Each structure stands twice: as C-alpha cells, then as structure tokens.
Amino acid sequence: MKYNTVIFDFDGVIVDSWLGIAKGFVKCLGEYGIVETIENVKKMIGPPFAHLIVDKYGFSREEGAKAIMIHRKYVREKGVYEANLFEGVYELLETLYNKGITLAIASNKPLENVACQAEYFKIDKFFEFINGQDDLQTRGNKADLVRETMKVLNIDDPHKVLMIGDKPTDIEGGHENGLDAVMVRYGYGNEEEIKGCNADYYIERPLDLLNIVLGD
Known part of the structure; x- marks a missing residue:
C-alpha cells in the first residue's frame, strides 16, 4: 500500500x-x-x-x-x-482501520465538539488521535494542527502520510508538512477553491479514497 x-x-x-x-x-x-x-x-x-x-x-x-x-x-x-456522516464514510473508515492504516483527525473545529460527534456516530474507535482547536481557536492554523498530529503519531516519513480535506487550507496544511493531499469534491469547498488548491488527488465520494491509500 x-x-x-x-x-x-x-x-x-x-x-x-x-x-x-x-x-x-x-x-x-x-x-x-x-x-x-x-x-x-x-x-x-x-x-x-x-x-x-x-x-x-x-x-x-x-x-x-x-x-x-x-x-x-x-x-x-x-x-x-444536526449532522450526518457522508455516505460511505463509515465503510471507508472501517476498511482502512481493518487494513492496519493509522487514522487521525486534525480539525479547526473545537476538539470537544469533534470528539462528541465522533462518539455520537460511533467512529471514534477508528482513530488513533483526534486533534482540534480550543474554544477560542487559538491553537494555530491547519498546518500547526497537522504538525502536532504527526508529532503525537511519531511519524518519521511524511511521504507515507495522506491529508484529506475540503478547503484549500487543508491542502496547504498538508503540503506545508510534506504530505500528499486529497481534495474532496463532495464537501464545502466551492469550484474555485477546488480548482485552485493544487491538491495531489481529487475524489468525488469517500470510498474513492480506498484506491489512493491502498494502491501500489
């Protein structure tokens, strides 16, 4: 893989x-x-x-x-x-987890809210580490959160790590840390943001990620 x-x-x-x-x-x-x-x-x-x-x-x-x-x-x-998992996300996470892929979250959303929703949707069990902001969102930008996440996971080879996002800041946050990055087309990014983000990969739906992660 x-x-x-x-x-x-x-x-x-x-x-x-x-x-x-x-x-x-x-x-x-x-x-x-x-x-x-x-x-x-x-x-x-x-x-x-x-x-x-x-x-x-x-x-x-x-x-x-x-x-x-x-x-x-x-x-x-x-x-x-007042939220839902995107279609195919649970199957995606379960498949990657069962294949031995380490999964983490780095979000600009307050950590308490991320953890609450992950537990509510019963997906918290798939993640090795969940990272997010404090209430006033003072913990730096996306690149800082990604960097901290990599440190906690003891990552020594960024070329084996993939960042997934729906906004240019996610892609930039991955690239600043030496990661390849995937832009999802089903999220909240508009067409201009998607076209201009310079992602390494683009996917139309969550399950499309399996071919990227597990491919040779």
Whole structure:
C-alpha cells in the first residue's frame, strides 16, 4: 500500500455538519443585531469562526471571543446532532482501520465538539488521535494542527502520510508538512477553491479514497 497513515479534516470530509454550525453562527450574530443567512454562512465554513467574526464582521477580539461562545453553546447543545456522516464514510473508515492504516483527525473545529460527534456516530474507535482547536481557536492554523498530529503519531516519513480535506487550507496544511493531499469534491469547498488548491488527488465520494491509500 502507498500510505500507512491518513489525517482527515472533519467537517465537510467525514461529517456533513454545516446546518448546525451555520444555525449557531446565525444565532450568534443575531444576538448582536446582525442579520445573516444560513446559506451565506455555509459558504464560510472552514476557517475558524472566532477569526471570521473579527475579520469580516468588525468585532474586536475581546467582543468576538464573548460572542463566539453563543455559537459554541448552540453547537454543543443542538448543532452536533444536526449532522450526518457522508455516505460511505463509515465503510471507508472501517476498511482502512481493518487494513492496519493509522487514522487521525486534525480539525479547526473545537476538539470537544469533534470528539462528541465522533462518539455520537460511533467512529471514534477508528482513530488513533483526534486533534482540534480550543474554544477560542487559538491553537494555530491547519498546518500547526497537522504538525502536532504527526508529532503525537511519531511519524518519521511524511511521504507515507495522506491529508484529506475540503478547503484549500487543508491542502496547504498538508503540503506545508510534506504530505500528499486529497481534495474532496463532495464537501464545502466551492469550484474555485477546488480548482485552485493544487491538491495531489481529487475524489468525488469517500470510498474513492480506498484506491489512493491502498494502491501500489
């Protein structure tokens, strides 16, 4: 097999969770008198919302940190359950796990939420390590999270590791650490992001990954 380790992004790759995430952010903005649509928020999923609320909506860092807790509360209480696994994901993870492939997650989503959803969908058993952000998303960018994940897994040959994502930041995070990277076409990346991300591979559905990982 070509790769012995696979590091996944979470939202838009493993879990179709956009509705709960978007509803939580719309509620957060609404508490401050800002009207936003769920559809527009869906397009923004990927980079940390704690940064987005400052950069796009003009909050100070202090105000943004306070406001984003409204989003966190909604997602933890309701949003984590307003989601589904993408079709074929469970079979993909089970197959890779049974083939002896080491699996991990490196997500910009708060770690508590990632772990909660992984347990809810009964896929946590497949992962050697799950990595995510703190509540205020201050643990660095995707490349930093991938690097930390590789360190925990004691990876000494990055050429045997594959990064899977649905946004350019995922692909860049893999490449910055010397990994080959796969862009999924079924996630939250738009066509412009997909075409411009310079991924090593592209897949249309989760099970397409098996040929890449297990191929010679």
